[in-house]
Amino acid sequence: MTIDLDLTAHEHAANLRAGEYTSRALTEATLARIHAQDASLNAYITFTDDLALAEADAADARIAAGDAGPLTGVPVAVKDLLSTKGIQTTAASKMLEGFVPIVDCTVVQRLKDAGAVIVGKTNLDEFAMGSSTEHSAFGATHNPWALDRVPGGSSGGSAATVASRGVPLSLGTDTGGSIRQPAALCGIVGLKPTYGRVSRFGVVAFASSLEQVGPFARDAEDAAHLLGAIAGDDVMDSTTVPVPVPDYTERFDRGLQGLRVAVPEAFFGDGLDADVRESIERAIEDLAAQGAIIDRSVALPAASAALPVYYIIAPSEASANLARYDGVKYGFSVTDGRSVEDEMAQSRGRGFGAEVKRRIMLGTYALSAGYYDAYYLKAQRVRTLIKREFEAAFATHDVILTPTSPSVAFRLGEKVDDPYAMYLNDLYTIPVNIAGNPAISIPCGMSQGLPVGMQLIGRPFEESTLLGAAHAYGQVTDWHRQAPPALG
Amino acid sequence: MALTADEVRYIAKLARVALSDAEVERLGGELSTILDHFQVLNDIDTADVPPTAQSFDLHNVERPDVTRPSFDLEDVLLNAPRREDAYIRVRGVLD
Numbered sequence: 402m403t404i405d406l407d408l409t410a411h412e413h414a415a416n417l418r419a420g421e422y423t424s425r426a427l428t429e430a431t432l433a434r435i436h437a438q439d440a441s442l443n444a445y446i447t448f449t450d451d452l453a454l455a456e457a458d459a460a461d462a463r464i465a466a467g468d469a470g471p472l473t474g475v476p477v478a479v480k481d482l483l484s485t486k487g488i489q490t491t492a493a494s495k496m497l498e499g500f501v502p503i504v505d506c507t508v509v510q511r512l513k514d515a516g517a518v519i520v521g522k523t524n525l526d527e528f529a530m531g532s533s534t535e536h537s538a539f540g541a542t543h544n545p546w547a548l549d550r551v552p553g554g555s556s557g558g559s560a561a562t563v564a565s566r567g568v569p570l571s572l573g574t575d576t577g578g579s580i581r582q583p584a585a586l587c588g589i590v591g592l593k594p595t596y597g598r599v600s601r602f603g604v605v606a607f608a609s610s611l612e613q614v615g616p617f618a619r620d621a622e623d624a625a626h627l628l629g630a631i632a633g634d635d636v637m638d639s640t641t642v643p644v645p646v647p648d649y650t651e652r653f654d655r656g657l658q659g660l661r662v663a664v665p666e667a668f669f670g671d672g673l674d675a676d677v678r679e680s681i682e683r684a685i686e687d688l689a690a691q692g693a694i695i696d697r698s699v700a701l702p703a704a705s706a707a708l709p710v711y712y713i714i715a716p717s718e719a720s721a722n723l724a725r726y727d728g729v730k731y732g733f734s735v736t737d738g739r740s741v742e743d744e745m746a747q748s749r750g751r752g753f754g755a756e757v758k759r760r761i762m763l764g765t766y767a768l769s770a771g772y773y774d775a776y777y778l779k780a781q782r783v784r785t786l787i788k789r790e791f792e793a794a795f796a797t798h799d800v801i802l803t804p805t806s807p808s809v810a811f812r813l814g815e816k817v818d819d820p821y822a823m824y825l826n827d828l829y830t831i832p833v834n835i836a837g838n839p840a841i842s843i844p845c846g847m848s849q850g851l852p853v854g855m856q857l858i859g860r861p862f863e864e865s866t867l868l869g870a871a872h873a874y875g876q877v878t879d880w881h882r883q884a885p886p887a888l889g
Numbered sequence: 890m891a892l893t894a895d896e897v898r899y900i901a902k903l904a905r906v907a908l909s910d911a912e913v914e915r916l917g918g919e920l921s922t923i924l925d926h927f928q929v930l931n932d933i934d935t936a937d938v939p940p941t942a943q944s945f946d947l948h949n950v951e952r953p954d955v956t957r958p959s960f961d962l963e964d965v966l967l968n969a970p971r972r973e974d975a976y977i978r979v980r981g982v983l984d
Contacts, residue, residue: 503964596944610943639950709927720904729979731968741980750907758906762916765904779930781940788941820919821926837944
């Protein structure tokens with residue numbers, strides 16, 4: 402029989418349990434499709450066919466034994482920032498080309514425990530620094546909606562392969578918008594969990610106080626199942642918070658009636674494209690028609706300073722985290738330098754790409770003697786103001802609604818030579834990482850044949866509220882069912 | 890504010906990143922532009938505001954001190970660029 406690869410993960414899971422087809426058959430068909438699509442997309446750095454087929458056989462045994470969960474036997478792709486035991490993990494950097502981790506990161510271990518089938522490692526901006534997946538040592542990823550456009554970033558490969566119906570689920574990481582912005586630009590669902598909700602153990606570190614691993618999916622139900630599988634505290638990551646993990650579909654029956662939605666005007670100002678604004682305004686009307694209470698009086702003035710705060714804090718943390726790449730223990734290594742110090746500097750100078758060097762330099766400067774107070778400490782104080790502002794807004798509202806990205810997918814090459822123009826892509830997503838709250842991007846419109854995404858921000862550890870609202874919105878609209886043109 | 894080439898080279902030395910002259914010149918311009926955008930923070934009054942290093946204040950996270958097996962030596966040396974027996978080989982650090 403022919404397997405319909407356009408189904409969602411929960412539809413596949415039901416079919417697998419009903420014996421309609423096996424995980425091995427689904428996995429073989431999935432591998433064939435993602436290999437074929439990659440000639441157009443370049444969404445993957447590494448395919449893991451052998452691992453996937455072994456996991457599929459194990460999943461089929463579990464299903465036969467009646468021991469299947471919602472992800473058992475379902476194909477999943479993971480961002481190549483997540484360590485996979487015995488499988489190259491590059492962070493899309495020449496620095497880590499050929500690096501083979503000796504452990505799985507916690508989230509990959511949890512996927513394996515859930516019986517998921519890992520089919521490949523997806524492309525990203527080098528060390529997750531970027532908003533277009535053009536800063537990859539392995540070439541740019543293309544947007545399945547228009548191959549001359551970017552998929553967003555940094556988790557662009559994970560977003561593109563879900564949008565193109567290559568896999569139903571994938572994992573990305575989000576430090577300033579790296580799940581939500583590509584989800585918006587590719588027309589799928591992407592969720593950044595609350596800081597501390599998901600373990601970062603074994604995730605190649607960029608900015609430790611900001612980043613989280615989270616799901617990409619085509620609907621809220623799939624995102625809920627994938628988040629449920631990876632969430633929870635971890636003895637290997639002491640920043641995980643011991644809050645119980647709920648069933649993330651627990652609010653799916655709640656609907657939108659009475660949901661208190663703040664729409665801050667600060668997120669609708671200069672820089673927002675008119676067509677994106679139009680889609681968001683229509684989505685707000687749809688929510689109101691379902692009984693949501695819209696409040697446009699919330700100001701959030703400090704959030705407008707989030708971009709400079711982020712571009713001080715994140716590069717500062719990156720400059721410290723990336724100090725470990727010295728060409729000695731692992732990674733790219735220059736061995737013919739004049740001295741040990743020269744070899745380290747040469748290894749880093751040649752192993753890192755342009756954007757990574759830019760951020761290491763920026764962070765080193767912000768932390769250096771004489772500038773620490775003016776930049777790093779100042780940014781941390783403004784961070785407090787942004788956090789307080791969010792806390793105040795959430796005292797009287799359930800969610801904050803904003804556009805996810807100021808524009809639809811832009812053209813490859815359009816912004817890659819203008820760092821600050823690239824940074825502005827994350828204007829609306831960055832404040833959320835600064836405050837630590839969870840947020841979801843859901844498809845809410847089309848413009849110029851390209852998807853538009855809406856961001857819903859929630860209270861800490863209330864991912865269920867976001868997923869419930871996304872599910873309810875998906876019941877009365879069909880933006881999340883729009884599919885890009887089929888690829889070869 | 891404009892960073893001079895010497896300042897860029899000084900930061901590169903702190904960061905242990907070898908840069909070509911062309912990179913020094915380009916980064917000087919790019920970093921100066923980015924730093925200019927940071928000036929808006931000076932307009933925000935943070936006189937009595939404490940800094941936030943992490944979103945949710947977790948303190949003194951502890952676990953029982955239980956011994957666990959270490960990684961296998963071969964595994965640990967798997968990715969070493971230069972290896973000699975059970976060691977990672979590096980350049981001499983003393984002249």
